Amino acid sequence: MITVDNIHKSFGDAKILKGISTVFDQGKTNLIIGQSGSGKTVFLKCLLGLFVPEQGTINYSGTNYSEMDEDQRTELRQSMGMVFQGSALFDSMTVEENVRFPMEMFSKKTPEEMRDRVNTVLARVNLENANDKFPSEISGGMQKRVAIARAIVMNPKYLFCDEPNSGLDPRTAILIDNLIQEITKEFNITTVINTHDMNSVMEIGEKIVFLKDGVKAWEGTNQEIFRTDNEAVTNFVYSSELFKKVRKMYQEEQ
Numbered sequence: 123m124i125t126v127d128n129i130h131k132s133f134g135d136a137k138i139l140k141g142i143s144t145v146f147d148q149g150k151t152n153l154i155i156g157q158s159g160s161g162k163t164v165f166l167k168c169l170l171g172l173f174v175p176e177q178g179t180i181n182y183s184g185t186n187y188s189e190m191d192e193d194q195r196t197e198l199r200q201s202m203g204m205v206f207q208g209s210a211l212f213d214s215m216t217v218e219e220n221v222r223f224p225m226e227m228f229s230k231k232t233p234e235e236m237r238d239r240v241n242t243v244l245a246r247v248n249l250e251n252a253n254d255k256f257p258s259e260i261s262g263g264m265q266k267r268v269a270i271a272r273a274i275v276m277n278p279k280y281l282f283c284d285e286p287n288s289g290l291d292p293r294t295a296i297l298i299d300n301l302i303q304e305i306t307k308e309f310n311i312t313t314v315i316n317t318h319d320m321n322s323v324m325e326i327g328e329k330i331v332f333l334k335d336g337v338k339a340w341e342g343t344n345q346e347i348f349r350t351d352n353e354a355v356t357n358f359v360y361s362s363e364l365f366k367k368v369r370k371m372y373q374e375e376q
Contacts, residue, residue, distance in 0.1 A: 123148045124169065124280065124312055129178030131164055138164045139175065140336040148183075149310045151303050151326040153317055156333035157358060163284070165333065166316045170282060171199065183279070200228050203273030203311075205302075207285040209265040211257040211272075217244070218253035221272045228276065243271040247301060263294035267301065274305060281306065283315040287322060299325045320359065323347065332358070 124146040131139040138161050146152040154162050167173045169180065171187060180187045182198055190198065211220050221240045225231055231239065244250060247267040257265055266286065273281060283302060287295035303326045306313040315322065323330060327344030332355050339354045340347075347359060 123183055124314070125179075125181040125184075126169075127179045127181075129168060129175040129180065131161075131168060131173055131175045138336050139168070141178070142333070142336075142338050143178075144331050144338060144341060146312055146314050147329060148312045149307060150313070150328040151306050152312070152314045152329040152331070153323060153327050154314065154331050154333065155317060155323060155358075156339075159335075160333040161336040162316050162333055166282060166284060166314070169314060170202065170204070171195065200276060201279040203276065203278035203281045205266070205269045205273045205281070205283040205286050207288045209257075209262075209269040211265055211268060213257055215256075216253065217249065217255050217257075217260070217268050220257070220268055221275055224272060224276050239275060240271075243275050244268075246274075246305070247271045261294075262289055263291075263297065266290065266294075266298050270298075270301060270305070274309070274311075277309070278311060281311045281313040283313070283317075285317055285319075286315060287317065287319045292321065295319065295321060296325060302326065323359070334358075 126142060126144050128141050128143050129139055130137070130141055142165065154165060156162050164173060168175055185194070187195070187198070212223070215223070218240050221243060222236050225236045225239065240253070244252060247270050249264065249267055249271065252260065252264070257268070260268070286298055286302065290298060299322050302313065302315070305311065323344055327347070330342060330344065330347060331338055332340040334354045340350060340352045342350065347355065350356065
């Protein structure tokens with residue numbers, strides 16, 4: 123669980139986050155949505171510890187980040203997995219080497235133990251026997267699965283995903299969404315996803331935080347978002363023709 127209480131973040135005179143409070147529950151897929159410039163990326167980087175808020179607190183499983191010493195912060199960082207936009211794989215490394223990289227940096231496993239762990243997580247993302255391929259030899263969807271395997275290879279408590287469906291076709295995007303949700307449930311991870319993909323909102327939005335101009339304008343589930351009268355949310359969400367159709371179907375069923 124991650125508890126955020128009244129965080130503020132500025133760069134010079136520009137106030138980016140203006141008092142955001144929320145809770146990201148363990149074992150759930152928590153989504154951050156909002157227009158470009160709403161503060162989503164800065165918020166995610168605060169959660170990752172890359173930016174330090176000037177005001178407010180972020181607690182990880184009950185421990186305040188600002189009160190941690192350097193050893194505790196290092197331990198926290200090692201308990202985080204990250205799926206980057208565009209996958210961010212090393213082109214010169216094989217699939218196995220990409221997935222093994224965090225263990226080489228942060229663990230004391232033997233080469234045999236690392237290979238066993240790599241094979242385990244690659245099997246979990248349905249990429250058996252892809253060990254020796256290079257990123258250029260596999261599809262975008264497969265690259266994303268490699269990125270997920272790398273993110274979970276250290277058994278993280280927290281999984282962060284920045285636009286995980288970027289550049290993927292709709293069918294592959296749904297498969298990636300479902301995989302992230304399955305892993306979240308299976309390993310009881312606190313998963314936070316920064317996205318603009320409305321399909322993701324519908325498919326896996328167990329908790330949705332909507333940001334507008336640096337403030338939390340709304341939060342709820344993917345069911346509650348169909349019923350909200352929050353004008354900021356409806357203006358953003360229902361600009362999608364797909365969402366308009368789904369909302370109409372939902373309202374007809376009530």
